[in-house]
Amino acid sequence: MSEYCHDMRTFPITGRIKRFASVFHDSGFSLFIVGGAVRDFLLGLRNSDLDFTTDACPNDVIALFRTVIPTGIAHGTVTVIFEGEHYEVTTFRSEGEYKDGRRPSSVTFIPSLEEDLKRRDFTINAFAASAISGKIIDNHNGEQDLEDRIIRAIGDPYERFDEDALRIMRAARISGKLNFKIEEQTFNAMKALKEHLGHVSVERIYDELVQLVKSDHPRKGLEYLHESSTLAVILPELAQGDGVLQKGFHHEDVLQHSFTTCQKAADIGSSVYVRLAALFHDIGKISTQEPNGDRFSFHNHEIVGEHLTKTILRRLKASNEEISTVSHLVRHHMFSYTPEMTDSAVRRFIVRVGVEHIKDLFKLRIADQLAIGDRADTALLDEFSKRISSVITSDDALSIKDLAIGGNDLMDLGIPKGKRIGQTLQYLLEAVLDDPGQNTKEQLMKIALAYQELCGFTSD
Ligand code: ATP
Ligand code: MG
DSSP: OOOOOTTOOBOOOOHHHHHHHHHHHHTTOOEEEETHHHHHHHTTOOOOOOEEEESSOHHHHHHHOSEEEEEEGGGTEEEEEETTEEEEEEEOEEEOOOOTTOSOSOEEEOSOHHHHHHTSSBGGGOEEEETTTOBEEETTOHHHHHHHTEEOBSSOHHHHHHHOTHHHHHHHHHHHHHTOEEOHHHHHHHHHHGGGGGGSOHHHHHHHHHHHHHSSOHHHHHHHHHHTTHHHHHOHHHHTTTTOOOOTTOOSOHHHHHHHHHHHHHHTTOOHHHHHHHHHTTTTHHHHEEEETTEEEETTHHHHHHHHHHHHHHHTTOOHHHHHHHHHHHHHTTOOOOTTOOHHHHHHHHHHHOGGGHHHHHHHHHHHHHHHHSOOOHHHHHHHHHHHHHHHHTTOOOSGGGSSSOHHHHHHTTOOSSHHHHHHHHHHHHHHHHOGGGOSHHHHHHHHHHHHHHTTOOOO
8 A cells, every 4th residue: 555645636537537527517517526536546546436426416417418327316326328438426415314323314415515525424535526627625634534544434423423323334344445543533433323233224234344354454444343342233143252262272262363364364365255254264163162171172163153154144135155155164164184185085075165165265274374373384285285186187076967877877777766866876976986986887887776775775
């Protein structure tokens, strides 16, 4: 991240944006770039997501351009397609009555940029830049807060969070993105009003949580969520890890270890699945902790953890793919490897984990090891990885569809259609995982017949 720079006072306006803004100006309207793009420009960060704001009403914007999509017209947002680019444009607005930290109950369009900037969440998110000249407007002393690396609510933080409690999550998320501190009064208001998040839709909360986990400094934002007790409102199962000791080679409690593992997963450039799994991987330790000599054991914590991860992600309305992938990684994070492991055991590991999840599972392991001891045993993991690759490239059967025979061949043998076919194919796969040399039609037919006898099958 490059340091804040005093000379960068003018936002760079490309030719296309200037032409776009001219359409507004020629009809007597103004157009500004607002929010994260201006903030990130002042910080020297890349941000290609431009948000525009204007005094033109959505209907005026629709009349000005050939192709306008009414993306969020109730909130004053439309998407204009201009010279092949999509631009999101929102009419200046003030937000009406708020109830219980829910979304605004009404939106009022207003003619003033100043009023629009006042209703934004934080001083560093309330810059505007003219889309013609690039001149930056800073009505809330955001530049000073950028320089001091501080997230500060605009006006009274209690009022801001009372209006929209999602801003509590946003404060933590932006601190994770920028590695900024949250100003003290703003933090106190988070702490005081965290329960209001109970009224905010889980989709909005989850979206901010994912953005935090995807940021460069997730630990920072997670720590703010914990210190303000917001974590107990949104992820009570994880918050309970506070003070759950592990002893042995672990120097942190379960909660701190979860945060550190998530941070390490970010440091090594992991996918969002790995980062979420890192956060939840030891969540099952809280209920499985048992004294064991001078340390603790956590028997089956990965199975309890898989279950809890599913419960949490379902509650947060994550996608089915996120739920199944993240809980699967948690379920398998305890894998072990020694050079003595047989090829057959390597094949079974691949089948259990699934080829498509192995890279992510290894990243989770590395993040976990880095969190425990600041070094990962990559030599052993590299060896395991090589053995896995050699199994995959050898074309050995790893699933039923790789077998030399199929269901129809079994029916030809007189095995009845239905459950028995599936069971027999599974049995054949087990045999082939043990010994890939068995994967010939002739041999599998023999094994299939022997299996029927074993199960007491008689053909008619
Ligand atoms: P990013 O670069 O990560 O997208 P951003 O600041 O642009 O960050 P957005 O969620 O895209 O974040 O929001 C755009 C702008 O809209 C913010 O900068 C802020 O001014 C305003 N904003 C968004 N959400 C809220 C909110 N809940 N309350 C008040 N203002 C908000
Ligand atoms: Mg944005």
